Amino acid sequence: MALHQIQHPLIQHKLGLMRAAGISTKSFRELANELGCLLTYEATKDFKVEAHSIEGWDGSTIEVQRLKGKKVTVVPILRAGIGMLDGVLDLIPSAKVSVVGLYRDEEALEPVAYFEKLAGEMQQRTALVIDPMLATGGTMIATLDMLKEKGCKDIRVLVLVAAPEGVKKVTAAHPDIPIYTAALDQKLNEHGYIVPGLGDAGDKIFGTR
Numbered sequence: 001m002a003l004h005q006i007q008h009p010l011i012q013h014k015l016g017l018m019r020a021a022g023i024s025t026k027s028f029r030e031l032a033n034e035l036g037c038l039l040t041y042e043a044t045k046d047f048k049v050e051a052h053s054i055e056g057w058d059g060s061t062i063e064v065q066r067l068k069g070k071k072v073t074v075v076p077i078l079r080a081g082i083g084m085l086d087g088v089l090d091l092i093p094s095a096k097v098s099v100v101g102l103y104r105d106e107e108a109l110e111p112v113a114y115f116e117k118l119a120g121e122m123q124q125r126t127a128l129v130i131d132p133m134l135a136t137g138g139t140m141i142a143t144l145d146m147l148k149e150k151g152c153k154d155i156r157v158l159v160l161v162a163a164p165e166g167v168k169k170v171t172a173a174h175p176d177i178p179i180y181t182a183a184l185d186q187k188l189n190e191h192g193y194i195v196p197g198l199g200d201a202g203d204k205i206f207g208t209r
């Protein structure tokens with residue numbers, strides 16, 4: 001199963017705070033980044049390490065672990081994905097950032113791509129795709145199609161809230177790609193919003209509307 005619903009108490013607590021009506025832009029932003037950080041911790045658990053020798057504090061030679069040849073790119077989906085970016089980079093500060101811009105047409109609920117600026121050597125990179133919301137799944141599928149077209153092989157999806165409808169669609173289109181989420185919510189409403197969900201995450205992060 002490619003879906004990882006992370007049950008960690010800190011994640012569940014922080015997500016609960018994000019669901020409150022009337023939450024401030026400041027709090028929503030802070031929590032989105034904190035959850036981005038915690039999901040990154042979970043989604044990178046299988047990264048390989050290798051031993052190497054260094055001089056320790058007392059002058060002796062000691063063996064320590066370091067990440068083994070990992071090239072990482074974080075892929076925030078504009079706009080709302082930017083709200084998780086700092087949290088991810090807190091844990092992987094040397095990651096390259098590949099920005100993709102897609103919005104969901106409000107009537108058709110279909111993704112519309114409008115921006116793409118990817119890091120080099122995508123074929124060799126692990127891509128961490130970040131977006132707070134996975135609703136119908138259209139935006140995520142379009143992003144994953146785009147990354148695979150560029151030769152990306154190791155891709156992981158990090159979202160705060162996912163709808164069952166979207167998870168089903170994404171896993172059918174891309175069964176090889178794991179999805180890490182803080183919550184699998186009930187369903188989509190008639191406007192394609194996740195319930196109970198978070199509302200419009202982009203608007204809450206950017207303070208628009």
Ligand SMILES: O=P(O)(O)OC[C@H]1O[C@H](OP(=O)(O)OP(=O)(O)O)[C@H](O)[C@@H]1O
Nearest residue numbers: 078079080103104135136137138139202
């Ligand atoms: O799974 P889907 O049905 O495709 O919907 C999910 C997308 O919708 C939201 O973006 P939105 O279109 O609101 O753009 P924004 O981030 O600029 O607000 C959200 O951040 C996802 O990118």
Ligand SMILES: O=c1cc[nH]c(=O)[nH]1
Nearest residue numbers: 135193194199200201
């Ligand atoms: O619930 C949803 C669905 C799409 N986009 C959002 O920001 N929220």
Ligand SMILES: [Mg+2]
Nearest residue numbers: 200201202203
């Ligand atoms: Mg939005």
